[in-house]
Amino acid sequence: MNIGTLGRAVAMPVAKAQTRSLWFNVEGKGVARVLREMNSIQEEDGIMKQLNQRQFHEKKWQRRIRKKAESNIRHVNRELGTIIHQIFQRKKTGQ
Helix, strand or coil, X not given: CCHHHCCCCXXXXXXXXXXXCCCCCCCCCXXXXXXXXXXXXXXXXXXXXXXXXXXXXXXXXXXHHHHHHHHHHHHHHHHHHHHHHHHHHHHHHCC
């Protein structure tokens, strides 16, 4: 064993997060209600809690993982917002 690696902490591989499909019935619901339901599901999953925790002495690899997770959440929220907007626009036009 190399002496240089004895004092170095070994990073454990990050467990792949389980994903689930989100199906929302928006029939007869307002935008605010749909968004509230989506946010409550994210709260139940603990996504926001993990992001709101402060990271002291955050390592570079930890920062990269956190930034990637935040970016993924923003991307998904943007896509869901677009989908919801299109659904409500179609409902307004009567399609």
